[in-house]
Amino acid sequence: MPSRRGPRRWVPHLLVALIAVGSLAGLAFRPEADTNPGSADYVILAGSAGLRWDDLDPQRTPTLWREASKGSIGWLSVRSAMRVTCPSDGWLTLGAGNYAAWPRSTSGSVCEPVAPALTQPDGIGANLTDQRTVVQNNQDRLPYGAVPGALAESVRCTYAFGPGAAMAAARPFGRVDKYQASFPATPPSGLLSECNLSIVDLGTISGTGTERETRVRTADALLARVVAARPQRSLMIVAGVSDTERSNRLHVAIAEGEGWNDGWLTSAGTGRDGYLQLIDLAPTVLTALAKPQPDKLFAGRNVTVVEGRPAGVADAMLGVHNADHRAIAQNAVAGIFFKVLAILQILLFLLAVPVMVRARRHTGPRGPALPPPRLILGLELALIAGALAIPAALLADATPWWRNSHPAWVFGSVTALFIAVGLALVRFAPRYGRTLWPLGATAGIAAMVVGFDLLTGAQLQLNGVAGYSAVNGGRYSGVGGVGLGVFVTGLLVLAGSLGQWITREWRPVVVVLLGGIGVVMVGSPYLGADPVGAIAVTAGVCVAAAITTGGWLTFSRFAWALLGGLIVTFGFALVDVSRPAADQSILGRVLTELLNGTAGPAMQRAAAANGQALLNSPLTILAVAGVLMLAFCQFSPWGGLNRLFGLHPALRAAGAGVTVATLIAGVLNGSALTVAGAAAATAVPTAVLTALRVLLHAADRTRPEGETDGPGGPLTRAATSPDVHASS
Incomplete structure (x- = not known):
């Protein structure tokens, strides 16, 4: 008998190792490197601060509409080194190929006009007198390492038309090779072929109503003269380079030329068809001109073209597909949703405390009675609803709630409907009376x-x-911080619950199997596209697997968990670092920076992002409230969490794994407690519910005379639950 049992003990360990290797192999697969769709002898970049897709119209703006219809198009994110990108920041970021900022003198609700100090001593080019100071400020005071003028320094010659264009075309020491204050009404032949890069300022689009329409018409008429003067084998890029008010919007991006027609614009930096960033334009210009990119200066990636775009501009960018309008609604409703969720969950926890206290103090016929069954059932349903709120909100985003005139109310109603559906699925399942x-x-x-x-x-x-x-x-594709917190919590808690059904030696297999699926889905560039999150999930899975059989996290268990996590992490990291720099994920780039000693700015950015997220996100409140509630359940004699973990050690392992994974993911991704807050909102309410059930099972079931629990009530079902009696 021992000879037959001996080899079987190695089977779970072998399966765990195979699953880990499979997870590493799944992370190793990445898309092929993007290729530039076409080359050009000249690039003309026409920029307009504030230009949005809803400014375009086939009658008002025929040139813009024609260029968009012929070329490839996308939504342009104009993020710069500032929280809101004003015109000066946008033009400077365009010329830097990295997140840059122009010094500001005011902090009002409207951006300052573009008005750089320019001199023209020779009448050919121009000098930006403040450029050296601007470059020094971006190098010394901002954590992005941007060098304004890096794009101009990488080409033979630049020709700028207009003050905004001069800011983008100036070299780091301030020289603009050729400059005119405006594009001429009757351009001479060959004007746009004098330099291989020409940048044209189409003007600033701001205001509303007739005022805005007039400015758009003026910009369109100027673009018509530029298009008429463009040379052969040229690439025309039109971009709304910034916002004009202190609010974030998505803007116009058009690329028209040989190889750039009838598609979506995208880049490896966004990973989403139809989306690109302002910092992607500089590397795209150099790639189209077959020029090498400056080493370590550009933060953007080459723009490419993918098929699948609707034929009409209106069908692609306006109406039900207007991503700019949806993003505006999302920003407004998201803050409301998470604030309301935090308030409601805190109220639920406050209501649960006296119920748990009363459940624990029932000591016999002479003691106080247990809480009424209806109260317990109502509290249970409320806790389940709270745990389902974020998954229901994700499902609600499948509906066009943002198109309504009252988007917050519509979103709240749709979310409540999905919560009700999920609540019904849980409540009316035959196994509802079971503790877990x-x-x-x-x-x-x-x-x-x-x-x-x-x-x-x-x-x-x-x-x-x-x-x-x-x-x-911050992100355009894959899993976000909230989704990551919900996903890793769901997988590990589900693994802990399933682990209670099987023998102890097989529990690590369940945890690693579900965790391995999670690692691949989070880290794969085809799915979650978050390699840093995959590292965090790996760490959490290793910790959970180490203690899922019971006991505490001893040094030997921690060492084995750490070793397993490091093997998977470094295996993936080495594969990523071995790729060309342009094809590396964020993990590979960070490790490369650490190896060559240039990771300081990245660490500074992460620290600043963590501080901002910690103070501004309502999910921080959810994380803190969840920790306080679990601490109450853990250390109070009537909390019930210690008994829950004693009866169900796999759940304690799941909790430890979730804690490790979400904290690491939040810190490394610069989102502080965002991931942990989403995890707490998903798991803590039902953890409180389960602890309450354990308290009720442990209490004396004798009733004071005349008090009964109705047939089929939650106490009766709980008392007859087979898994509880087996555990007890």
Whole structure:
């Protein structure tokens, strides 16, 4: 008998190792490197601060409409080194190919006009007198390492028309090779072929109504003269280079030329068809001109063209597909949603405390009675609803709620409907009376919602209330911080719940199997596209697997968990670092910077982002409230969490894994407690529910005379639950 049992003990360990290797192999697959769709002898970049897609019209702006119809188009995120990109920041960022900023003198609600100090001593070019100071400020005071003028320094000659264009075309020491204050009404032959890069300022589009329409018409008429004067084998790029008010918007991006027709513009920096960043334009110009890119100065990636765009501009960019309008609604509603969620969950926890206290103090016929069954059932349903709020919000983003005149109310109503559906699925399931069913079922629903979204292109997260906004410029594809928190929590809590059904030696297999799926889905560039998040999930899975069989996280268990996590992490990192720099993910770029000693700015950016997210995100409140509630359940004699973990050690392992994964992911991704807050909002309510059930099971079931629990009530069902009696 021992000889037959001995080899079987190695089977779970072998399966764990195979799953880890499979996860590493799944992360190793990446898309092929993007290729430039066409080359050009000349590039003409026409920029207009504030130009948006809803400014375009076939009658008012025939030239812009024609260029958009012929060329490839996309939504342009104009993120710069400032929180809001004003025109001067946008033009400077364009010329730097990196997040840059122009010094500001005011902080009002409207951006300052573009008015750089210019001199023209020779009548040919121009000098930006403040350029050296601007370059020094971007190098010394901002954490992006931007060098304004890096684009101009990489080409033979630049020709700038207008003050904004001069800011983009100036070299780092301030010289603009050729300059005119405006594009001539009757341009001489060959004007745009004097330099291989010409930059034209089409003017600033601001205001509303007739005033805005007049400025758009003026810009369109100027663009018509530029298009008429463009030379052969030229690439025309039209971009709305900035905002004009202190609010973030998405803007126009058009590329028209040989090889650039009838498609979506995209870049490896966004990973989303139809989306590109302002910092992507500089490397695109150099690639189109077959010029080498400056080493370590550009933060953007080459823009490419993908097929699948609707034939009409209106069908592609306006109406139901207006991403700019959806992003505006998302920014407004997201803050409301998470604030309301934080308030409601805190109220739920406050209501749960006296119920738990009363459940623990029932000591016999002479003691106080247990809480009424209806109160317990109502509290249970409210806690389940709270845990389902974020997954329901993700599903609500599949509806066009943002097109309504009252988007917040419509979104709230749709979210409530999906919460009700999920609540019914959990409540009316035959296993509802089982102790772990609400916890495991809600975790499974959360993981399934996020997982299905990732498998279908993360459509629910882009510009979604429970996702991320393209105008913020942080992420455009894959899994966001909120989705990551919900997904890893759902997987590990589900693994912990399932682990209670099997023998201890096989529990690590369940945890690693579901965790390995999570690592691949989070880290794969085809799905979650978050390699840093994959590292965090790997760490959490290793910790959970190490203690899922029971006991505490001893040094030996921690060492094995750390070793397993490092093997997977460094395996993926080495594969990523071995690729060309342009094809590396953020993980490869960070490791490369660490190896060559240039990671200081990246660490500074991460620290600044963590500080901002910590102070400004309502999810920080959810994370803190969740920790305080779990601490109450853990250390109070009537909390019930210690008994829950004693009866179900796999759940304690899941909790430890979730904590490790979400904290690491938040810190490394610069989102502080955002990931942990989403995890707390998903898991803590049902953890409180489960702890309450354990308290009720442990209490004396004798009733004072005359008090009964109705047939089929939650106490009766709980008392007859087979898994509870087996555990007890």
